[in-house]
Amino acid sequence: MTPWTPDDLALLTGARTLLLTAGDDGHPGVEVGMVLLGGELYVRAHRGIRSRWYQAARDHGHGRVRVGAVTRDVLLTTGDGGPAHEIDAAYRSKYGRTADAFVTGPVARAATVRIRPVPSMADGAAV
Template sequence: MTTWTTEELDRIGGAEELQVASRRTDGSLRPFVTIWVVRVDDELYVRSAYGPGNPWFRRAQASGTGRIRAGGVERDVVFAEPPADVHAAVDAAYHAKYDRHGPKIVGTVVGPQVVATTLRLDPV
Protein backbone atom coordinates (compact mmCIF):
# COMPACT_ATOMS: atom_id res chain seq x y z
CA MET A 1 0.00 0.00 0.00
CA THR A 2 1.25 3.48 -0.86
CA THR A 3 1.59 5.99 1.96
CA TRP A 4 1.79 9.75 2.15
CA THR A 5 5.21 11.31 2.49
CA THR A 6 5.79 13.69 5.37
CA GLU A 7 6.10 16.56 2.89
CA GLU A 8 2.78 15.66 1.22
CA LEU A 9 1.03 15.43 4.60
CA ASP A 10 2.45 18.80 5.66
CA ARG A 11 1.56 20.53 2.40
CA ILE A 12 -1.91 19.06 1.96
CA GLY A 13 -2.78 19.15 5.66
CA GLY A 14 -1.58 22.74 5.88
CA ALA A 15 -3.51 23.93 2.85
CA GLU A 16 -6.62 25.98 3.54
CA GLU A 17 -8.60 24.12 0.89
CA LEU A 18 -8.36 20.98 -1.16
CA GLN A 19 -9.71 20.28 -4.61
CA VAL A 20 -11.21 16.85 -5.12
CA ALA A 21 -12.41 15.09 -8.26
CA SER A 22 -13.88 11.61 -8.50
CA ARG A 23 -13.45 9.27 -11.46
CA ARG A 24 -16.19 8.46 -13.93
CA THR A 25 -16.77 4.86 -14.99
CA ASP A 26 -14.65 5.50 -18.11
CA GLY A 27 -11.72 6.55 -15.89
CA SER A 28 -11.88 10.25 -16.69
CA LEU A 29 -11.98 12.80 -13.90
CA ARG A 30 -15.03 14.83 -13.02
CA PRO A 31 -14.48 18.56 -12.45
CA PHE A 32 -12.66 19.47 -9.25
CA VAL A 33 -14.69 20.69 -6.27
CA THR A 34 -13.14 22.80 -3.50
CA ILE A 35 -13.59 21.49 0.07
CA TRP A 36 -11.83 21.53 3.43
CA VAL A 37 -9.27 18.89 4.46
CA VAL A 38 -7.72 17.97 7.80
CA ARG A 39 -4.78 15.89 8.88
CA VAL A 40 -4.94 13.49 11.81
CA ASP A 41 -1.58 11.88 12.50
CA ASP A 42 -0.44 10.47 9.14
CA GLU A 43 -3.88 10.43 7.49
CA LEU A 44 -5.97 12.97 5.58
CA TYR A 45 -9.73 13.30 5.96
CA VAL A 46 -12.55 15.14 4.22
CA ARG A 47 -16.22 15.51 5.09
CA SER A 48 -19.30 16.50 3.21
CA ALA A 49 -20.45 19.77 4.73
CA TYR A 50 -24.04 19.37 3.62
CA GLY A 51 -24.75 15.73 4.21
CA PRO A 52 -24.62 12.53 2.19
CA GLY A 53 -26.61 14.04 -0.68
CA ASN A 54 -23.85 16.47 -1.58
CA PRO A 55 -23.00 15.64 -5.22
CA TRP A 56 -19.21 15.49 -4.84
CA PHE A 57 -19.58 13.11 -1.88
CA ARG A 58 -22.06 10.81 -3.64
CA ARG A 59 -19.77 10.59 -6.67
CA ALA A 60 -16.67 9.96 -4.53
CA GLN A 61 -18.43 7.16 -2.68
CA ALA A 62 -19.74 5.63 -5.88
CA SER A 63 -16.44 5.74 -7.75
CA GLY A 64 -14.15 4.99 -4.83
CA THR A 65 -11.24 6.73 -6.57
CA GLY A 66 -10.25 10.16 -7.75
CA ARG A 67 -7.62 12.85 -7.53
CA ILE A 68 -6.87 15.60 -5.07
CA ARG A 69 -4.75 18.69 -5.23
CA ALA A 70 -3.72 21.06 -2.47
CA GLY A 71 -0.58 22.80 -1.30
CA GLY A 72 1.13 22.21 -4.63
CA VAL A 73 0.58 18.44 -4.41
CA GLU A 74 -1.60 16.48 -6.84
CA ARG A 75 -2.21 12.77 -6.21
CA ASP A 76 -4.59 10.02 -7.18
CA VAL A 77 -6.48 8.72 -4.16
CA VAL A 78 -8.84 6.07 -2.93
CA PHE A 79 -11.81 7.36 -0.95
CA ALA A 80 -11.76 5.00 2.03
CA GLU A 81 -14.02 4.50 5.01
CA PRO A 82 -12.27 5.79 8.12
CA PRO A 83 -11.84 3.75 11.29
CA ALA A 84 -14.68 4.20 13.76
CA ASP A 85 -12.44 5.56 16.50
CA VAL A 86 -11.05 8.52 14.54
CA HIS A 87 -14.08 10.85 14.48
CA ALA A 88 -13.32 12.76 17.70
CA ALA A 89 -9.80 13.47 16.41
CA VAL A 90 -11.19 14.56 13.02
CA ASP A 91 -13.64 16.91 14.79
CA ALA A 92 -10.76 18.36 16.83
CA ALA A 93 -8.67 18.85 13.69
CA TYR A 94 -11.52 20.71 11.95
CA HIS A 95 -12.00 22.92 15.02
CA ALA A 96 -8.27 23.67 15.29
CA LYS A 97 -7.91 24.52 11.62
CA TYR A 98 -11.19 26.22 10.74
CA ASP A 99 -12.88 27.62 13.89
CA ARG A 100 -11.87 31.13 12.82
CA HIS A 101 -14.64 30.85 10.19
CA GLY A 102 -17.26 30.72 12.94
CA PRO A 103 -19.40 28.03 14.55
CA LYS A 104 -22.14 28.08 11.93
CA ILE A 105 -19.76 27.09 9.12
CA VAL A 106 -17.57 24.73 11.15
CA GLY A 107 -20.73 23.12 12.55
CA THR A 108 -21.40 21.68 9.10
CA VAL A 109 -18.29 19.45 9.33
CA VAL A 110 -18.16 18.43 12.99
CA GLY A 111 -20.31 16.30 15.25
CA PRO A 112 -22.17 13.01 15.03
CA GLN A 113 -24.26 14.12 12.05
CA VAL A 114 -21.20 14.05 9.74
CA VAL A 115 -19.65 10.75 10.80
CA ALA A 116 -21.28 9.01 7.84
CA THR A 117 -19.90 11.61 5.43
CA THR A 118 -16.25 11.24 6.45
CA LEU A 119 -13.76 9.85 3.95
CA ARG A 120 -10.10 9.03 4.46
CA LEU A 121 -7.89 9.90 1.49
CA ASP A 122 -5.48 7.07 0.74
CA PRO A 123 -2.76 7.76 -1.85
CA VAL A 124 -2.52 5.50 -4.87
Protein backbone atom coordinates in the same frame (compact mmCIF):
# COMPACT_ATOMS: atom_id res chain seq x y z
CA MET B 1 -1.19 0.93 1.97
CA THR B 2 1.23 3.57 0.77
CA PRO B 3 1.57 6.46 3.21
CA TRP B 4 1.76 10.07 2.16
CA THR B 5 5.31 11.20 1.50
CA PRO B 6 6.88 13.75 3.85
CA ASP B 7 6.63 16.35 1.06
CA ASP B 8 2.92 15.56 0.57
CA LEU B 9 2.27 15.83 4.31
CA ALA B 10 4.05 19.20 4.47
CA LEU B 11 2.00 20.47 1.53
CA LEU B 12 -1.28 19.22 3.02
CA THR B 13 -0.47 20.61 6.45
CA GLY B 14 0.13 24.06 5.01
CA ALA B 15 -3.01 24.14 2.87
CA ARG B 16 -6.48 25.28 3.97
CA THR B 17 -8.34 23.34 1.28
CA LEU B 18 -7.86 20.87 -1.55
CA LEU B 19 -9.62 20.24 -4.83
CA LEU B 20 -11.16 16.75 -4.87
CA THR B 21 -12.29 14.95 -8.01
CA ALA B 22 -13.98 11.57 -7.62
CA GLY B 23 -13.95 9.11 -10.50
CA ASP B 24 -13.01 9.82 -14.09
CA ASP B 25 -16.06 11.71 -15.36
CA GLY B 26 -14.21 14.91 -16.19
CA HIS B 27 -15.97 16.91 -13.46
CA PRO B 28 -13.67 19.72 -12.33
CA GLY B 29 -13.93 18.72 -8.68
CA VAL B 30 -14.99 20.39 -5.47
CA GLU B 31 -12.94 22.50 -3.09
CA VAL B 32 -13.16 21.13 0.45
CA GLY B 33 -11.54 21.68 3.80
CA MET B 34 -9.44 18.80 5.04
CA VAL B 35 -7.61 17.61 8.10
CA LEU B 36 -4.69 15.33 8.79
CA LEU B 37 -4.89 13.02 11.76
CA GLY B 38 -2.11 10.56 12.47
CA GLY B 39 -0.87 10.87 8.89
CA GLU B 40 -4.34 10.11 7.48
CA LEU B 41 -6.19 12.67 5.35
CA TYR B 42 -9.92 13.20 5.91
CA VAL B 43 -12.60 15.35 4.30
CA ARG B 44 -16.30 15.68 5.09
CA ALA B 45 -19.31 16.69 3.06
CA HIS B 46 -21.13 19.29 5.15
CA ARG B 47 -24.40 18.37 3.38
CA GLY B 48 -23.94 14.75 4.34
CA ILE B 49 -24.32 11.57 2.33
CA ARG B 50 -26.67 13.28 -0.14
CA SER B 51 -23.83 15.48 -1.36
CA ARG B 52 -23.09 14.69 -5.00
CA TRP B 53 -19.34 14.67 -4.49
CA TYR B 54 -19.66 12.32 -1.50
CA GLN B 55 -21.82 9.96 -3.57
CA ALA B 56 -19.25 10.07 -6.37
CA ALA B 57 -16.48 9.26 -3.88
CA ARG B 58 -18.52 6.34 -2.53
CA ASP B 59 -19.44 5.04 -5.98
CA HIS B 60 -16.00 5.35 -7.60
CA GLY B 61 -13.59 4.78 -4.70
CA HIS B 62 -10.82 6.68 -6.46
CA GLY B 63 -10.04 10.12 -7.79
CA ARG B 64 -7.54 12.94 -7.58
CA VAL B 65 -6.64 15.68 -5.16
CA ARG B 66 -4.95 18.91 -6.08
CA VAL B 67 -3.23 21.23 -3.66
CA GLY B 68 -1.62 24.18 -5.36
CA ALA B 69 0.22 22.85 -8.40
CA VAL B 70 0.49 19.29 -7.03
CA THR B 71 -2.00 16.62 -8.12
CA ARG B 72 -2.13 13.08 -6.70
CA ASP B 73 -4.20 10.05 -7.67
CA VAL B 74 -5.99 8.82 -4.57
CA LEU B 75 -8.18 6.10 -3.11
CA LEU B 76 -11.39 7.30 -1.44
CA THR B 77 -12.82 5.32 1.46
CA THR B 78 -16.32 6.06 2.72
CA GLY B 79 -18.55 4.48 5.31
CA ASP B 80 -16.26 3.96 8.29
CA GLY B 81 -16.37 7.53 9.64
CA GLY B 82 -12.84 7.31 10.99
CA PRO B 83 -12.10 8.42 14.55
CA ALA B 84 -15.06 10.85 14.59
CA HIS B 85 -14.31 12.86 17.73
CA GLU B 86 -10.63 13.22 16.89
CA ILE B 87 -11.52 14.38 13.37
CA ASP B 88 -13.99 16.88 14.90
CA ALA B 89 -11.21 18.22 17.13
CA ALA B 90 -8.79 18.49 14.20
CA TYR B 91 -11.38 20.46 12.18
CA ARG B 92 -12.02 22.78 15.14
CA SER B 93 -8.31 23.33 15.63
CA LYS B 94 -7.78 24.16 11.95
CA TYR B 95 -10.97 26.09 11.12
CA GLY B 96 -12.27 27.35 14.47
CA ARG B 97 -15.98 28.06 14.91
CA THR B 98 -16.64 27.56 11.21
CA ALA B 99 -16.04 23.84 11.72
CA ASP B 100 -18.94 23.57 14.16
CA ALA B 101 -21.28 25.12 11.63
CA PHE B 102 -20.24 22.86 8.76
CA VAL B 103 -18.37 19.66 9.51
CA THR B 104 -18.60 18.49 13.10
CA GLY B 105 -22.28 17.55 13.31
CA PRO B 106 -23.81 14.12 12.74
CA VAL B 107 -24.81 14.83 9.11
CA ALA B 108 -21.26 15.70 8.09
CA ARG B 109 -19.74 12.95 10.27
CA ALA B 110 -21.76 10.39 8.30
CA ALA B 111 -20.10 11.69 5.12
CA THR B 112 -16.46 11.32 6.14
CA VAL B 113 -14.04 10.31 3.40
CA ARG B 114 -10.54 9.01 4.09
CA ILE B 115 -8.13 9.84 1.27
CA ARG B 116 -5.00 7.81 0.64
CA PRO B 117 -2.46 8.04 -2.16
CA VAL B 118 -2.65 5.40 -4.87
CA PRO B 119 0.25 2.97 -4.48
CA SER B 120 2.87 3.45 -7.16
CA MET B 121 4.63 0.70 -9.09
CA ALA B 122 7.78 1.55 -7.12
CA ASP B 123 5.90 0.44 -3.98
CA GLY B 124 5.38 -3.03 -5.44
CA ALA B 125 1.74 -2.46 -6.30
CA ALA B 126 0.08 -4.62 -8.93
CA VAL B 127 -1.61 -2.99 -11.88
